[in-house]
Amino acid sequence: MLEKKNGKHLPKLTSVQLIVLYYVCAVLFSTLLLSLPIAHKPGVSLSFIDALFTAVSAISVTGLTVVPTRDTFSVVGYFILMFVMQFGGIGIMTLGTFIWLIFGKKIGLKERLLIMTDQNQSTISGLVSLMKQILLLIVIIEAIGALILGTYFLKYYPKWQEAFFHGLFLSISATTNAGFDITGTSLMPYAHDYFVQFITMILIILGAIGFPVLIEVKHYLTHRGKYPYHFSLFTKITTVTFFALVVFVSVSIYLLEWNQVFADKKWHEAFFASLFQSVTTRSAGLSTIVVGDFSEPTLLLMSLMMFIGASPSSVGGGIRTTTFAIMCLSIFFYAKGRNTIKVFKREIDPIDITKAYIVITTAFMLCGTAVTILSYTEALPLMPIIFEVASAFGTCGLSMGITSELSAVGKLVIIALMFIGRIGIFSFLFLIRGPEKEENYHYPKEKIIIG
Amino acid sequence: MLEKKNGKHLPKLTSVQLIVLYYVCAVLFSTLLLSLPIAHKPGVSLSFIDALFTAVSAISVTGLTVVPTRDTFSVVGYFILMFVMQFGGIGIMTLGTFIWLIFGKKIGLKERLLIMTDQNQSTISGLVSLMKQILLLIVIIEAIGALILGTYFLKYYPKWQEAFFHGLFLSISATTNAGFDITGTSLMPYAHDYFVQFITMILIILGAIGFPVLIEVKHYLTHRGKYPYHFSLFTKITTVTFFALVVFVSVSIYLLEWNQVFADKKWHEAFFASLFQSVTTRSAGLSTIVVGDFSEPTLLLMSLMMFIGASPSSVGGGIRTTTFAIMCLSIFFYAKGRNTIKVFKREIDPIDITKAYIVITTAFMLCGTAVTILSYTEALPLMPIIFEVASAFGTCGLSMGITSELSAVGKLVIIALMFIGRIGIFSFLFLIRGPEKEENYHYPKEKIIIG
Ligand SMILES: [K+]
Ligand SMILES: [K+]
Numbered sequence: 001m002l003e004k005k006n007g008k009h010l011p012k013l014t015s016v017q018l019i020v021l022y023y024v025c026a027v028l029f030s031t032l033l034l035s036l037p038i039a040h041k042p043g044v045s046l047s048f049i050d051a052l053f054t055a056v057s058a059i060s061v062t063g064l065t066v067v068p069t070r071d072t073f074s075v076v077g078y079f080i081l082m083f084v085m086q087f088g089g090i091g092i093m094t095l096g097t098f099i100w101l102i103f104g105k106k107i108g109l110k111e112r113l114l115i116m117t118d119q120n121q122s123t124i125s126g127l128v129s130l131m132k133q134i135l136l137l138i139v140i141i142e143a144i145g146a147l148i149l150g151t152y153f154l155k156y157y158p159k160w161q162e163a164f165f166h167g168l169f170l171s172i173s174a175t176t177n178a179g180f181d182i183t184g185t186s187l188m189p190y191a192h193d194y195f196v197q198f199i200t201m202i203l204i205i206l207g208a209i210g211f212p213v214l215i216e217v218k219h220y221l222t223h224r225g226k227y228p229y230h231f232s233l234f235t236k237i238t239t240v241t242f243f244a245l246v247v248f249v250s251v252s253i254y255l256l257e258w259n260q261v262f263a264d265k266k267w268h269e270a271f272f273a274s275l276f277q278s279v280t281t282r283s284a285g286l287s288t289i290v291v292g293d294f295s296e297p298t299l300l301l302m303s304l305m306m307f308i309g310a311s312p313s314s315v316g317g318g319i320r321t322t323t324f325a326i327m328c329l330s331i332f333f334y335a336k337g338r339n340t341i342k343v344f345k346r347e348i349d350p351i352d353i354t355k356a357y358i359v360i361t362t363a364f365m366l367c368g369t370a371v372t373i374l375s376y377t378e379a380l381p382l383m384p385i386i387f388e389v390a391s392a393f394g395t396c397g398l399s400m401g402i403t404s405e406l407s408a409v410g411k412l413v414i415i416a417l418m419f420i421g422r423i424g425i426f427s428f429l430f431l432i433r434g435p436e437k438e439e440n441y442h443y444p445k446e447k448i449i450i451g
Numbered sequence: 452m453l454e455k456k457n458g459k460h461l462p463k464l465t466s467v468q469l470i471v472l473y474y475v476c477a478v479l480f481s482t483l484l485l486s487l488p489i490a491h492k493p494g495v496s497l498s499f500i501d502a503l504f505t506a507v508s509a510i511s512v513t514g515l516t517v518v519p520t521r522d523t524f525s526v527v528g529y530f531i532l533m534f535v536m537q538f539g540g541i542g543i544m545t546l547g548t549f550i551w552l553i554f555g556k557k558i559g560l561k562e563r564l565l566i567m568t569d570q571n572q573s574t575i576s577g578l579v580s581l582m583k584q585i586l587l588l589i590v591i592i593e594a595i596g597a598l599i600l601g602t603y604f605l606k607y608y609p610k611w612q613e614a615f616f617h618g619l620f621l622s623i624s625a626t627t628n629a630g631f632d633i634t635g636t637s638l639m640p641y642a643h644d645y646f647v648q649f650i651t652m653i654l655i656i657l658g659a660i661g662f663p664v665l666i667e668v669k670h671y672l673t674h675r676g677k678y679p680y681h682f683s684l685f686t687k688i689t690t691v692t693f694f695a696l697v698v699f700v701s702v703s704i705y706l707l708e709w710n711q712v713f714a715d716k717k718w719h720e721a722f723f724a725s726l727f728q729s730v731t732t733r734s735a736g737l738s739t740i741v742v743g744d745f746s747e748p749t750l751l752l753m754s755l756m757m758f759i760g761a762s763p764s765s766v767g768g769g770i771r772t773t774t775f776a777i778m779c780l781s782i783f784f785y786a787k788g789r790n791t792i793k794v795f796k797r798e799i800d801p802i803d804i805t806k807a808y809i810v811i812t813t814a815f816m817l818c819g820t821a822v823t824i825l826s827y828t829e830a831l832p833l834m835p836i837i838f839e840v841a842s843a844f845g846t847c848g849l850s851m852g853i854t855s856e857l858s859a860v861g862k863l864v865i866i867a868l869m870f871i872g873r874i875g876i877f878s879f880l881f882l883i884r885g886p887e888k889e890e891n892y893h894y895p896k897e898k899i900i901i902g
Contacts, residue, residue: 347896354805357808372748376707
């Protein structure tokens with residue numbers, strides 16, 4: 001099916017090769033760049049595995065670090081990191097959107113036209129044009145973010161160069177949801193500065209909400225037609241899920257911690273800390289608080305939320321919001337005795353339901369295996385291991401502080417999770433998926449007992 | 452649909468009421484019986500919540516205990532326990548088979564005829580006749596088990612009454628997979644006695660492999676037709692999965708523990724301990740070894756295996772073997788580029804695939820929520836909590852020894868899990884499921900991005 005439709009433009013094997021090639025080259029090139037002595041602070045040297053880990057962490061915009069960024073990298077190193085985050089984030093946003101566009105069969109002409117300017121172009125030039133669009137959008141967002149933050153940072157940093165550099169780095173780190181920091185303690189220096197946190201949250205959300213959503217919002221704002229503009233089902237589901245999770249987690253963290261970590265904080269401090277932590281758990285991984293201080297129920301909840309992750313076709317990882325939403329809807333409608341899922345006056349395609357379940361169960365088994373391996377290789381309690389695995393798979397980058405203590409095997413497991421979390425389980429399965437076969441024959445169906 | 456087909460015999464509301472009623476009455480009656488002073492050893496008193504916990508544990512044939520059975524209950528108490536386990540096990544085997552028979556639409560006439568003698572009987576008398584069949588089968592298995600074990604136990608216990616009582620109790624506890632013990636240390640007194648362990652494993656497997664499988668094997672053995680006997684798809688899938696899991700877990704435990712817990716054991720001791728632990732993890736919960744001594748990877752693996760549990764329509768709990776098998780097959784066939792699951796020259800019904808995924812994800816969220824609640828209410832590390840939750844949901848009854856330390860809320864959470872694990876997620880969802888609606892209208896389908 002695939003070969004027939006898209007074969008002449010971009011044969012399947014080549015598209016797989018392209019993606020793998022893109023990653024292998026990008027990882028090797030970044031590792032090389034980050035290994036250059038000029039990228040390091042004087043007297044600092046970086047082992048191969050630590051350079052590799054940092055490269056994968058930056059390309060997958062996860063933000064887990066085995067070495068302290070601030071103490072290891074020079075200003076040149078910072079620029080290399082920004083460059084790698086930038087192209088990591090844009091690459092993956094492009095890839096996610098692109099895979100959906102070519103392999104999500106039966107996508108309406110409208111969606112295609114929205115995202116690709118010319119329907120008749122070949123898919124390779126489509127990919128390039130898509131990447132240009134995404135790059136432009138992200139750079140505009142980042143530039144505005146850097147300008148606002150840089151100007152505001154003049155109050156923190158005596159030199160304007162320093163203020164704007166911190167503004168630029170934070171803006172890129174937040175928008176790409178990479179979560180790297182050059183303060184040495186993430187966003188904790190701004191723990192009482194609600195303006196910085198507010199701008200950062202906006203940038204995080206713009207990166208994590210998904211490229212198609214941004215495009216549709218742009219079209220909505222510039223829409224001058226006779227009829228009201230209609231958002232796609234995807235945009236509605238992912239946006240509602242995204243913000244529902246943010247609200248749910250904010251409230252949960254507040255309730256679980258108000259007499260724990262927040263015991264000596266004012267209500268608005270606790271409220272803002274909960275909100276920021278909730279937003280950053282979607283995928284960014286920046287924090288205004290030492291996450292290891294949270295109590296276990298909060299840490300478990302955050303692990304689950306990192307596992308869920310951000311919107312598809314965004315810079316975020318995890319199983320993605322739509323996958324989680326489809327699972328919840330499917331269970332809810334089943335319990336109500338319905339056989340179809342009707343939402344926003346549309347029906348969900350049964351194939352998408354199967355896909356969602358495959359993604360969830362594969363991801364769960366993958367993370368479960370990773371936790372089991374790490375519990376074997378690392379002499380650490382279970383909670384930080386679970387948290388670290390969820391953080392890597394969700395490319396979130398929060399950590400209870402065990403990343404630098406990991407053994408070599410442990411680091412490789414986390415590297416693999418960041419990679420898979422990044423390209424997404426569905427794309428991952430797709431990469432290893434054989435060519436779709438015509439069903440030439442059928443066997444009789446037979447019911448079995450389930451559950 | 453339901454109402455139309457079965458309404459005249461057993462309206463839906465009544466069947467739900469019947470099941471709930473059965474459980475509430477059975478739990479209350481058992482709690483009452485276990486609270487009788489005559490059921491206790493002299494000088495022992497039992498709190499209400501502990502009696503309730505023991506009753507639910509016995510009815511759900513889980514085997515988790517908040518009080519040591521041996522030190523708490525008198526011989527009368529032992530008989531009450533055996534009685535409760537017996538009817539708990541049979542009740543649930545009947546219920547599982549029954550729900551499948553009436554609500555699993557499009558079940559072949561052959562399967563119906565196999566299990567119910569008369570196709571035209573009303574469903575209530577069908578339920579009674581089914582229960583009789585199951586009772587007879589289980590009692591025969593238990594009697595043979597008790598006879599063999601009792602005779603053999605003459606070598607352990609001076610008085611024949613004592614030997615046969617131990618034989619009877621172990622036979623019932625193993626066949627119903629209840630896992631209660633009156634030795635005070637589970638099967639550890641027989642840790643070097645391979646004969647006792649072998650017989651116990653056989654009894655456990657007969658209880659946990661599923662009633663339809665036993666019936667089909669019986670038919671196979673008495674089959675004298677012209678054509679070879681054909682096992683149903685259900686029997687093939689559940690049996691293969693059951694034994695595949697047993698082998699996989701045995702080997703895994705052996706490899707994970709050979710230089711840990713098994714370091715000072717001979718190879719055949721380690722082999723037998725791995726095998727027995729693997730079988731008992733399916734659902735029985737008896738053990739020849741202190742499970743808390745195992746290393747964390749082993750405990751995580753065992754938790755997953757308890758979560759998976761035994762065959763449907765058996766005395767075991769968890770998500771059930773077929774559910775897990777369908778998930779694996781679905782992912783495997785998807786990765787191979789196929790849109791249907793073909794196995795044993797049959798095709799799996801897509802509705803069964805959806806059901807399997809609903810069961811898995813609901814069960815996972817349920818257990819995740821339970822772990823989070825317990826991590827809040829109990830001052831315990833995560834590993835024993837995860838293990839306890841998996842054990843309760845899988846109605847397995849293995850524990851790292853925290854059951855008696857649980858808070859009242861903790862005990863209630865475990866009671867709820869044993870109950871749901873027992874009746875099965877699918878039956879549970881079915882119980883709360885609204886009447887199936889005719890789909891009078893449809894909305895257009897719209898694709899969304901998944902994963
Ligand atoms: K991140
Ligand atoms: K049990």
